[in-house]
Amino acid sequence: MATTLTRRQLHDLYYFLRLNRRVDEQLTNFYRQGKVVGGVYSGTGQEAISVGTAYALEPEDFVGPMIRNVGTLLVRGYKPRDLFLQYMARKDGPTGGRDANTHFGDVGRGVIAPISMLGEGVNVMAGIALAARLRKEKRVAVTYVGDGAMSTGPCHEGMNFAAVQKLPLLIIAENNGWAYSTPTEKQMAVRDLAVRGKAYGIPAVIVDGNDILKVYQATRAAAARARQGRGPQMIECKTMRMKGHAEHDAANYVPKKTLEEWKKKDPILRFEKYLTSKRLMTAKEKAQIEARLDEEIRADAEFAEASPFPPPEGAARSVWA
Ligand SMILES: Cc1ncc(C[n+]2csc(CCOP(=O)(O)OP(=O)(O)O)c2C)c(N)n1
Numbered sequence: 001m002a003t004t005l006t007r008r009q010l011h012d013l014y015y016f017l018r019l020n021r022r023v024d025e026q027l028t029n030f031y032r033q034g035k036v037v038g039g040v041y042s043g044t045g046q047e048a049i050s051v052g053t054a055y056a057l058e059p060e061d062f063v064g065p066m067i068r069n070v071g072t073l074l075v076r077g078y079k080p081r082d083l084f085l086q087y088m089a090r091k092d093g094p095t096g097g098r099d100a101n102t103h104f105g106d107v108g109r110g111v112i113a114p115i116s117m118l119g120e121g122v123n124v125m126a127g128i129a130l131a132a133r134l135r136k137e138k139r140v141a142v143t144y145v146g147d148g149a150m151s152t153g154p155c156h157e158g159m160n161f162a163a164v165q166k167l168p169l170l171i172i173a174e175n176n177g178w179a180y181s182t183p184t185e186k187q188m189a190v191r192d193l194a195v196r197g198k199a200y201g202i203p204a205v206i207v208d209g210n211d212i213l214k215v216y217q218a219t220r221a222a223a224a225r226a227r228q229g230r231g232p233q234m235i236e237c238k239t240m241r242m243k244g245h246a247e248h249d250a251a252n253y254v255p256k257k258t259l260e261e262w263k264k265k266d267p268i269l270r271f272e273k274y275l276t277s278k279r280l281m282t283a284k285e286k287a288q289i290e291a292r293l294d295e296e297i298r299a300d301a302e303f304a305e306a307s308p309f310p311p312p313e314g315a316a317r318s319v320w321a
């Protein structure tokens with residue numbers, strides 16, 4: 001795992017991985033306490049993809065995170081409280097209680113809100129990349145696509161368009177083995193999502209999505225190529241969805257053995273082992289990071305729970321049609 005990251009940056013990566021996991025855990029607690037409006041979709045087991053890709057970008061780049069990419073939002077400056085408020089549909093949240101999961105964004109932070117119709121995010125982010133080029137801005141746009149989302153027509157239209165137009169689009173294909181209860185082998189006749197990128201003329205690499213340094217390095221390299229005008233780039237990240245589709249889904253259709261095998265490849269434990277074995281993080285430093293997380297999660301959970309629900313008379317505000 002050769003790397004040019006500084007010790008400080010490595011600790012940053014570890015912090016964001018743990019923050020991502022801790023936010024998901026807190027959201028699960030809120031869900032079980034009946035405080036969440038709707039469902040909770042976690043990125044457990046896939047944190048290295050969200051954090052590693054987002055951390056490798058420049059501030060002017062645009063990301064289009066999907067529901068499991070809370071780590072991307074955190075790296076982009078959103079706070080745990082934003083997620084807590086949002087999932088509990090509170091007034092002080094990013095959508096003021098109008099949406100109850102991650103359908104929010106902020107152009108100022110380069111975050112484009114997800115689109116629920118799977119595959120369409122590719123087109124939207126291709127459009128962002130096109131806009132950047134027309135304005136002669138050196139921005140890269142990043143779209144996250146699941147194995148299931150990659151089966152949709154819009155995804156293929158977007159990939160082809162980006163390839164023909166040579167847009168600075170990064171396609172992060174998250175191959176986590178499942179699309180709800182459908183395993184990838186019932187989803188597609190090829191083994192790798194990467195071949196689909198190549199079929200459209202998009203250079204594609206496959207990385208271990210549970211190895212944050214590999215994800216980071218692949219993203220840095222791909223973003224640099226895209227920035228140089230070499231067109232869209234694809235990174236297929238092999239990983240595993242470690243929970244059900246959402247909290248309501250116990251995922252009894254996933255073989256226990258598969259889960260046990262993937263548990264050993266947990267991206268956070270692996271990175272922690274790497275850092276400690278290479279003496280890049282001491283036990284004391286690790287404890288300090290965890291103490292900081294304890295405090296952040298506690299304070300933000302408290303803040304979110306104290307936030308009121310939005311007033312009913314404001315329900316029609318921002319409704320255009
Ligand atoms: C066009 C479309 N069809 C179906 C759905 C319902 N749906 C939401 S998430 C999901 C599974 C997505 O699987 P994948 O793309 O692999 O992402 P993952 O959940 O594994 O992160 C489905 C079928 C949808 N949102 N959009």
Ligand SMILES: [Mg+2]
Nearest residue numbers: 146147178179
């Ligand atoms: Mg999937």
